[in-house]
Amino acid sequence: MNLHLKVWRQAGPDTQGRLVDYEAQNIHTDMSFLEMLDVVNEDLIKKGEDPIAFDSDCREGICGTCGCVVNGVPHGPDRGTTVCQLHMRRFKDGDTIVIEPWRARAFPILKDLVVDRTALDKIISAGGYTSINVGAAPDGNAILVPKEASDEAMNFAACIGCGACVAACKNASAALFTSAKVSHLALLPQGQVERDLRVVAMVETMDAAGFGACSNEGECEAVCPKGIKIEGIARMNREYLRASVVPRPMPQGAFAG
Amino acid sequence: MSRRPGFLSSSVGTKILIAITGLLLFGFLIGHLVGNLQLLAGDGGKAFNIYAYRLERLHYLLYAIELGLIAIFLLHIFKAVSNYLGNQHARPQAYAVKKPAGHTSQKSLASTSMILSGLTVFVFVVLHVRMFKYTPAEMLPTGEGTEMRNVYQLVVDAFQNPWIVGFYVLAVSLLGLHLSHGLASAMQSLGANAPGWTTRAWATGRVIAVVLAAGFAALPLYMFFAF
Numbered sequence: 444m445n446l447h448l449k450v451w452r453q454a455g456p457d458t459q460g461r462l463v464d465y466e467a468q469n470i471h472t473d474m475s476f477l478e479m480l481d482v483v484n485e486d487l488i489k490k491g492e493d494p495i496a497f498d499s500d501c502r503e504g505i506c507g508t509c510g511c512v513v514n515g516v517p518h519g520p521d522r523g524t525t526v527c528q529l530h531m532r533r534f535k536d537g538d539t540i541v542i543e544p545w546r547a548r549a550f551p552i553l554k555d556l557v558v559d560r561t562a563l564d565k566i567i568s569a570g571g572y573t574s575i576n577v578g579a580a581p582d583g584n585a586i587l588v589p590k591e592a593s594d595e596a597m598n599f600a601a602c603i604g605c606g607a608c609v610a611a612c613k614n615a616s617a618a619l620f621t622s623a624k625v626s627h628l629a630l631l632p633q634g635q636v637e638r639d640l641r642v643v644a645m646v647e648t649m650d651a652a653g654f655g656a657c658s659n660e661g662e663c664e665a666v667c668p669k670g671i672k673i674e675g676i677a678r679m680n681r682e683y684l685r686a687s688v689v690p691r692p693m694p695q696g697a698f699a700g
Numbered sequence: 701m702s703r704r705p706g707f708l709s710s711s712v713g714t715k716i717l718i719a720i721t722g723l724l725l726f727g728f729l730i731g732h733l734v735g736n737l738q739l740l741a742g743d744g745g746k747a748f749n750i751y752a753y754r755l756e757r758l759h760y761l762l763y764a765i766e767l768g769l770i771a772i773f774l775l776h777i778f779k780a781v782s783n784y785l786g787n788q789h790a791r792p793q794a795y796a797v798k799k800p801a802g803h804t805s806q807k808s809l810a811s812t813s814m815i816l817s818g819l820t821v822f823v824f825v826v827l828h829v830r831m832f833k834y835t836p837a838e839m840l841p842t843g844e845g846t847e848m849r850n851v852y853q854l855v856v857d858a859f860q861n862p863w864i865v866g867f868y869v870l871a872v873s874l875l876g877l878h879l880s881h882g883l884a885s886a887m888q889s890l891g892a893n894a895p896g897w898t899t900r901a902w903a904t905g906r907v908i909a910v911v912l913a914a915g916f917a918a919l920p921l922y923m924f925f926a927f
């Protein structure tokens with residue numbers, strides 16, 4: 444099939460970008476969306492033009508590297524998948540497809556569809572870890588975790604950090620991403636030591652990175668390839684409230700920065 | 701160290717504050733509606749006038765309550781407006797094409813117009829208070845040797861004007877729209893949500909919002925058609 448593409452082209456972070464029209468010809472319905480872009484890029488390279496820059500790695504929907512806004516929806520029309528798992532059978536011959544990068548102040552565009560998601564890494568390093576003794580291997584089942592807690596923690600741990608939640612949100616808020624990590628660790632015994640410091644440090648880092656606040660619309664949940672629920676944001680707010688208003692001695696010096 | 705610096709200025713703290721003040725205002729609305737339903741008692745306004753008189757006799761307590769309400773209202777507006785303005789900075793370049801994601805999303809006309817519906821309700825409240833609280837009314841004997849304002853007659857007279865009735869119905873509809881996202885959103889901001897409850901929370905919030913708005917809209921409509 445043949446498709447009309449409108450792709451955001453931007454040479455660098457400080458240059459003005461624009462939507463450029465391309466014709467994608469002889470596209471198989473079995474191709475993935477990114478394979479379709481590969482085909483378009485082959486043509487561009489043959490013509491001596493600059494190929495469209497986009498991120499991808501695993502192309503199996505598990506790494507979180509890929510991501511672009513397809514016809515106004517992050518990761519495209521399929522629910523619960525990344526754009527690398529979107530297939531061309533979702534489109535019809537002659538369709539027009541508008542392809543844009545994630546748009547957020549905190550995600551500066553590097554080139555075309557590639558954005559800098561360092562801000563998410565900063566949120567993780569602010570508190571998305573636990574302090575544990577890594578000496579000898581621990582005995583099996585030495586730390587008991589209730590089944591419900593481990594299931595729920597696992598649901599939150601499924602976040603692959605692609606940034607679609609930020610891209611979907613009208614406020615470009617990273618609340619769903621941040622809440623996934625906060626919730627994941629708050630549910631497990633290993634996460635209790637830094638529990639209060641973690642949520643405060645991660646929320647402060649999230650705010651400082653230039654993300655907006657959450658308006659509780661849940662667009663993020665609807666586009667999340669891993670089905671992370673906004674109940675996590677409620678949990679993050681609960682954790683934040685707990686850490687802020689309950690007087691409790693907290694270790695100083697941890698979470699520097 | 702008990703209180704973190706920046707709680708009130710953080711995004712989460714701001715949302716918590718908007719939620720608490722919003723729910724307090726919602727509590728006031730319920731009390732206000734229940735009190736006003738006495739307008740429908742069919743006793744020529746006796747019950748309603750006595751109710752209004754009793755409130756006025758609270759004197760300093762009433763002033764304190766009113767000041768508290770004004771403070772809560774202004775805090776709610778201030779925090780919501782500054783939050784809204786801050787959010788405008790988070791996406792400097794808009795999408796050429798952006799569609800609602802659908803699926804599990806609770807995005808709605810209500811959720812996308814909170815700032816507009818809220819500010820319209822604010823303007824309405826100012827006019828509303830002026831219309832009924834600060835307009836001179838006929839004085840009636842209370843039967844205890846004192847006099848009370850005939851607020852009932854003020855209400856009946858005001859709602860003979862179809863423009864005023866239309867404005868009131870419009871304003872309380874916008875209030876209902878505001879609450880249809882606001883109620884569930886406030887619970888979510890306060891952390892009162894659990895796996896599997898999001899859809900139920902929003903459905904419940906919408907029902908309560910419609911019932912409340914219908915209750916408020918019934919009063920001017922009744923006065924218009926009954927007299």
Ligand code: FES
Binds near residue numbers: 498501502508509527
């Ligand atoms: S490339 Fe790994 S998730 Fe799409």
